[in-house]
Amino acid sequence: MPRIKKELQEVKKKKRKKMTSVQVIKGMKDILPPEQLFWDYVIENSRKLCKDFGFGRIETPIVEQTELFQRGVGDNTDIVEKEMFTFETQGKDRISLRPEGTAGLVRAYIENGMSKWSQPVKLYYEGPMFRYEKPQAGRYRQFHQFGFEIFGDEGSAIDAQVIYLAWKIFQKLGIKDINIQINSIGCAECRSSYKKLLQDYYEMKINKLCIDCKRRLDSNPLRLLDCKEEKCMQVATSAPQIIDHLCVICHDHFRSVLEFLDEVEITYVLNSRLVRGLDYYSKTVFEVWENNSEGGQSSLGGGGRYDGLVEMLGGEETPAVGFSFGIERVVESLLKKEIQLNYNVKKEVFLIQLGDKARKKILRLFDKLVDSNITVGESLGRGSIKSQLRMANKFNSKLALIIGQKEALDNTVIIRDMESGMQEVIVMDSVIEEVKKRLKG
Numbered sequence: 001m002p003r004i005k006k007e008l009q010e011v012k013k014k015k016r017k018k019m020t021s022v023q024v025i026k027g028m029k030d031i032l033p034p035e036q037l038f039w040d041y042v043i044e045n046s047r048k049l050c051k052d053f054g055f056g057r058i059e060t061p062i063v064e065q066t067e068l069f070q071r072g073v074g075d076n077t078d079i080v081e082k083e084m085f086t087f088e089t090q091g092k093d094r095i096s097l098r099p100e101g102t103a104g105l106v107r108a109y110i111e112n113g114m115s116k117w118s119q120p121v122k123l124y125y126e127g128p129m130f131r132y133e134k135p136q137a138g139r140y141r142q143f144h145q146f147g148f149e150i151f152g153d154e155g156s157a158i159d160a161q162v163i164y165l166a167w168k169i170f171q172k173l174g175i176k177d178i179n180i181q182i183n184s185i186g187c188a189e190c191r192s193s194y195k196k197l198l199q200d201y202y203e204m205k206i207n208k209l210c211i212d213c214k215r216r217l218d219s220n221p222l223r224l225l226d227c228k229e230e231k232c233m234q235v236a237t238s239a240p241q242i243i244d245h246l247c248v249i250c251h252d253h254f255r256s257v258l259e260f261l262d263e264v265e266i267t268y269v270l271n272s273r274l275v276r277g278l279d280y281y282s283k284t285v286f287e288v289w290e291n292n293s294e295g296g297q298s299s300l301g302g303g304g305r306y307d308g309l310v311e312m313l314g315g316e317e318t319p320a321v322g323f324s325f326g327i328e329r330v331v332e333s334l335l336k337k338e339i340q341l342n343y344n345v346k347k348e349v350f351l352i353q354l355g356d357k358a359r360k361k362i363l364r365l366f367d368k369l370v371d372s373n374i375t376v377g378e379s380l381g382r383g384s385i386k387s388q389l390r391m392a393n394k395f396n397s398k399l400a401l402i403i404g405q406k407e408a409l410d411n412t413v414i415i416r417d418m419e420s421g422m423q424e425v426i427v428m429d430s431v432i433e434e435v436k437k438r439l440k441g
């Protein structure tokens with residue numbers, strides 16, 4: 001091949017390489033600094049409330065044995081059937097990226113002997129979850145949840161406390177136009193007779209169902225109630241309601257949860273079609289729905305009681321209840337509302353430098369100020385004093401410390417009061433003391 005042709009091919013190859021830069025995986029996204037402000041706001045407020053309510057933070061691994069989710073979440077759920085990221089390790093173990101947080105927390109509760117701790121055990125968590133879903137607005141393949149769980153108390157007051165905390169978090173964040181959609185799906189006993197009734201009802205309407213519902217009718221009939229296909233929603237409107245078929249214990253438990261919610265004036269809507277997608281729930285299930293500007297409603301989070309799960313995963317019989325919300329959805333809601341965050345981005349002191357020598361001095365001074373717990377800003381990349389002073393104003397700094405060529409040689413600093421514009425030269429060694437004095441003043 002002539003040399004010139006070969007060279008041209010090389011150039012083309014390089015160009016192709018450049019054009020096809022590697023992109024983020026479908027359904028996943030980067031969270032950039034401007035958005036992080038909202039993430040911090042959501043997480044810090046949620047953490048604070050959880051701590052106030054006596055919850056301790058737990059972190060579990062992002063990957064677990066696949067079996068944990070098969071047994072915990074349920075083989076016949078959408079999540080386990082088709083949404084998990086599952087791998088085989090080099091040691092031939094089958095592991096999955098966690099699609100939700102509760103199963104991992106239950107494993108940790110059992111494995112760390114928490115049933116011996118003083119009960120109830122109250123835990124909160126946050127972190128990434130992974131579901132291989134069709135990406136769309138508000139639905140990602142990697143998303144983040146904040147959640148909390150209470151183990152070891154079967155009382156209805158605990159269900160109400162979890163709902164109350166969920167409610168309070170959203171109120172605190174400024175998401176006020178919400179309601180609690182609530183239902184009871186009973187215990188294993190009342191649910192099993194209800195499932196039969198439901199199957200009988202749906203058998204009669206089988207021709208009106210979507211393929212997924214026809215398939216699920218035997219294995220997981222409850223899921224037919226929350227199918228989003230229009231024709232299945234029509235059929236569901238006249239389906240028997242579980243609330244009419246609860247046993248006395250489940251019925252009383254549910255009534256009592258609602259009474260607690262009335263007491264704390266939480267707006268709830270009885271939703272007989274709310275079953276939640278996961279197998280582990282029993283008795284109370286609920287979701288937090290937000291009324292959106294388009295007149296519809298979207299789910300920010302959900303939870304419920306799961307009294308059988310700890311035992312099912314090999315632990316002692318332990319009642320439990322929990323809730324989680326999607327951080328992306330909450331951040332998107334805040335962004336839509338254009339909520340102004342009162343984040344204090346104030347830097348008490350701003351460092352201004354002119355020239356290379358000054359820049360070196362600034363680096364050391366920055367360190368000393370940070371060590372003295374003084375919030376400090378700088379703009380090492382900028383050259384002109386004017387633009388650096390503009391930055392100091394933007395950060396609402398009370399003082400600017402200016403080092404030019406002369407000050408760098410003399411080992412001095414100009415201290416400027418940003419409000420009055422008054423300036424004074426001081427020796428470097430006394431800067432920290434002087435700054436502290438002026439900040440206090």
Ligand code: AMP
Binds near residue numbers: 100299
């Ligand atoms: P779930 O337990 O599946 O109802 O999930 C609880 C909350 O997590 C939902 O209300 C959403 O806010 C959030 N969530 C669930 N799946 C996704 C997803 N694929 N992308 C973003 N957020 C999600």
